[in-house]
Amino acid sequence: MLTLSDRxxxxxxxxxxxxxxxxxxxxxxxxxxxxxxxxxDISQAHIDSTIYLGDATLEFAxxxxxxxxxxxxxxxxxxxxxxxxxxxxxxxxxxxxxxxxRQMLAYEKMGAVPTWTCAPxxxxxxxxxxxxxxxGESNAIAFANSVIGARTERYPDLLDICCAITGRVPAVGxxxxxxxxxxxxxxLAGVPPVLQQDDxxxxxxxxxxxxxxxxxxxxxxxxxxxPTEDQLKGFSAAVASSGRVALFHLVSVxxxxxxxxxxxxxxxxxxxxxxxxxxxxxxxxELTTADGRELDMVILxxxxxxxxxxxxxxxxxxxxxxxxxxxxxxxxxxLMKEMAAEAGVLAPIVEFGAQITVDTCILASPMxxxxxxxxxxxxxxxxxxAPSLLxxxxxxxxxxxxxxxxxxxRVVRDDSLWLDA
Amino acid sequence: MIAGRPVVEGEAEGEALVTHDALSFxxxxxxxxxxxxxxxxxxxxxxxxGRILAVPFSKGxxxxxxxxxxxxxxxxxxxxxxxxxxxxxxxxxxxxxxxxYGKSFPVIALEPDxxxxxxxxxxxxxxxxxxxxxxxxxxL
Numbered sequence: 414m415l416t417l418s419d420r421x422x423x424x425x426x427x428x429x430x431x432x433x434x435x436x437x438x439x440x441x442x443x444x445x446x447x448x449x450x451x452x453x454d455i456s457q458a459h460i461d462s463t464i465y466l467g468d469a470t471l472e473f474a475x476x477x478x479x480x481x482x483x484x485x486x487x488x489x490x491x492x493x494x495x496x497x498x499x500x501x502x503x504x505x506x507x508x509x510x511x512x513x514x515r516q517m518l519a520y521e522k523m524g525a526v527p528t529w530t531c532a533p534x535x536x537x538x539x540x541x542x543x544x545x546x547x548x549g550e551s552n553a554i555a556f557a558n559s560v561i562g563a564r565t566e567r568y569p570d571l572l573d574i575c576c577a578i579t580g581r582v583p584a585v586g587x588x589x590x591x592x593x594x595x596x597x598x599x600x601l602a603g604v605p606p607v608l609q610q611d612d613x614x615x616x617x618x619x620x621x622x623x624x625x626x627x628x629x630x631x632x633x634x635x636x637x638x639x640p641t642e643d644q645l646k647g648f649s650a651a652v653a654s655s656g657r658v659a660l661f662h663l664v665s666v667x668x669x670x671x672x673x674x675x676x677x678x679x680x681x682x683x684x685x686x687x688x689x690x691x692x693x694x695x696x697x698x699e700l701t702t703a704d705g706r707e708l709d710m711v712i713l714x715x716x717x718x719x720x721x722x723x724x725x726x727x728x729x730x731x732x733x734x735x736x737x738x739x740x741x742x743x744x745x746x747x748l749m750k751e752m753a754a755e756a757g758v759l760a761p762i763v764e765f766g767a768q769i770t771v772d773t774c775i776l777a778s779p780m781x782x783x784x785x786x787x788x789x790x791x792x793x794x795x796x797x798x799a800p801s802l803l804x805x806x807x808x809x810x811x812x813x814x815x816x817x818x819x820x821x822x823r824v825v826r827d828d829s830l831w832l833d834a
Numbered sequence: 835m836i837a838g839r840p841v842v843e844g845e846a847e848g849e850a851l852v853t854h855d856a857l858s859f860x861x862x863x864x865x866x867x868x869x870x871x872x873x874x875x876x877x878x879x880x881x882x883x884g885r886i887l888a889v890p891f892s893k894g895x896x897x898x899x900x901x902x903x904x905x906x907x908x909x910x911x912x913x914x915x916x917x918x919x920x921x922x923x924x925x926x927x928x929x930x931x932x933x934x935y936g937k938s939f940p941v942i943a944l945e946p947d948x949x950x951x952x953x954x955x956x957x958x959x960x961x962x963x964x965x966x967x968x969x970x971x972x973x974l
Contacts, residue, residue: 439929446841446925461896467865469907470900473934549896569899569923571930627856628891628919655874657856657893702873776861798861801873 415444416451424579432482436575440583443572449583457540458488458577459533459557461549462570463520464777465494465513473571474519477578485580488525489538491550492717493517496772496780497529503770503780513778525577529772530746532646532716534561542668545588547576551653552646552716552794558660560645562668564588567659587660593669594678595662597626601635602687609638611830612811613697616793618688619648621696623656625686632662632676633688640666643722650716651793694831700796703806706823709785711735711815712799714744715774715792723753723762729816730765736822740785741767744774766819776802789818836948838916840964842928844940846914847959847969851885852952853877858894859901859923868910886960887912888944888952892923902927906937914940914960918949942966 423429424437444452465471494513495505521527528536533548534556540546540563548554548565549572557563566586568576576582586592599622601609608614622631631652640648640663652658662670670676713726723745735741743762745753750769753759763769775781776798789808790796796809810818810826817825855875857863862872868883883905892898902924905911911931915924924941932938940960944952952958957969 435933439926439933442929443922443926446920446922446929448920462900464897464900466897466900467904467908469904469934473903473930476934551895554896567896567922569896569926571899571903572922572926573896623893654858654894657891699874797874801871801878802861 415441415449418452421452421581430481432477432480433578435477435480436482436578439572439575440579440581444583447583447585449585451584452581453545453584453588454580455486455545455547455576455582457486457538457544457546458484458573459491459548459550459553460488460520460525460573460577461491462574463491463493463516464570465516471512471516474516477574478519478522482578483524484577486577487538488577489528489533489536490520490525492531492773492777493529494773495778496770499770500778500780504782505778505780509779528746528748530717531774532719532746535719536748547573547582549573552650554659555649555653555661556646558587559649559662559667567657591678593660594630594680595632595676596629596683597631598682598685599625599631599633600685600687601633602689604635604688604690604693606637608690608830609636612644612791614638615640615644616647616651617693617697617700619651620655620700620793620797621688621692622661623652623654623658626656626658628657629683630660631658632664632670632673632682634664634673636663636666641721643719646716647793654794654797697809697831700793700809701807702800703787703808703824707787708739708789708818708822708824709787710740710742711819712742712775712788712790712795713792713815715776715794718743718745718749720749720752720756723749723758724756726812727758727761729813731761733765733820735766735819737766738822739819741765741819742770742775743767744770747771775799789815789824791815836944836951836966838942838944838948838964838966840940840962841920841925841943842938842941843962844914844938845960845962846886846940848884848886848913850888850952850954850956850958851877851880851882852888852954854890856891856893857889858892858898860895860897862894863901863905865901865905865908865910868905882912883910884913886914886916886958888916888949890918890949891921898923899927903930906931906939907935911939914942916942916944916949916952916966918946919943
């Protein structure tokens, strides 16, 4: 049975105005779904409801905005349905662009920070360990919980904004310490360090773990490589695409898993699975749906490309030119693009022939012209969703493979590490 | 008859479409056509609009809820969703559809054993209290 605080009740009664009333009424019904006994405070939110899909998402946003909704906590905004300033370079229709921009405006009006990125943890809005937050966007949820140790449930679009407007969430799930214990053990069995150091390793492992984990919290033991933040970002995106993982523990890597025992909070795993090099090889193969060498576009940046990734890419392309028949697109945020320009790493990338799209991505905006049929990417999330959402075929490879392929004008992949694995 | 737990109450009748693989509606469901489009999913290419979709739980994108809301608005949503646990993504879509359009669909949680007994093609009726009955029209 749910007990509301006096303030919650006042919001529900409409004492704080019609927008908090509407948001609280949805939150209260959802508290029943979650089986919550009470609501609790959050101190930050990230809104995935920004993604424009059609009339319903726009009507929901404009309904809240027209009621005068304001966010009650610092709130960042996820990707939208359009690159506000750059959409005309692509196949986006004016009608789509106008409606997606209206949806952006509605959420900006509510007082949220227009970050327009699916990697809010790489902005000034990054939460801290233990902070109670309400985040939407599957990759960001997994990253915030697992890599930072902030606490969010796996929030869906439309609820994230209700949490932000009220500053409240059901006090359940991953907000609560004991619900954050690992439930399933995945042991890397004889996976050689050289494979673990390959930059495809973490996205591939994420894709595999997402499939194996079901609705359990996975704990991965046996990682010897020291992943970079962007590799953990790639893992988070992969694990939350092939699966429903909102929290994972990498033993001796992520903050709630200094030891195996700590990751399980002293409990016994419900299930244990050994992960072999052969399993990883099969998982990597699943991420490639294209055959042959044809290539129309290299696409990087799901989640959004970071400054560190721009820095990593620049020396690979410096002084070179991509084959003009192959488009080379990087999806990122305005902030990261600006920082890359200031750092002097954007110029060689643009000279190479790359284009940069901000605010959105190829999955959230209908920007690709129909002649783009085959993609290559180092993102497991792009590789997972593009075949279904865009009806394209995809080759998954390393960043270096992507660059080489763009130069040669056809898919070139160095598979030696993976064939031997 | 199966005793389910109503996560979002409602009544529906239709042909069962059963899968044991989780589904993300974003990148997995075309709300223009009501078809499952996730090429990694065994039901890829199958139309779920108007059917009683049994899927253990949602996976993947947070935007699953928004896709399902669009589907309700467009009249291409499943008639009901049966799950193994109280799935907040599916439930929210139904609740917001009720708030926005006065149209919701039942979301019913079943015990795993009961869920395992469901078969695609059976005609089912979902009742307000969460009871699932085999509907007469299919002669069951």
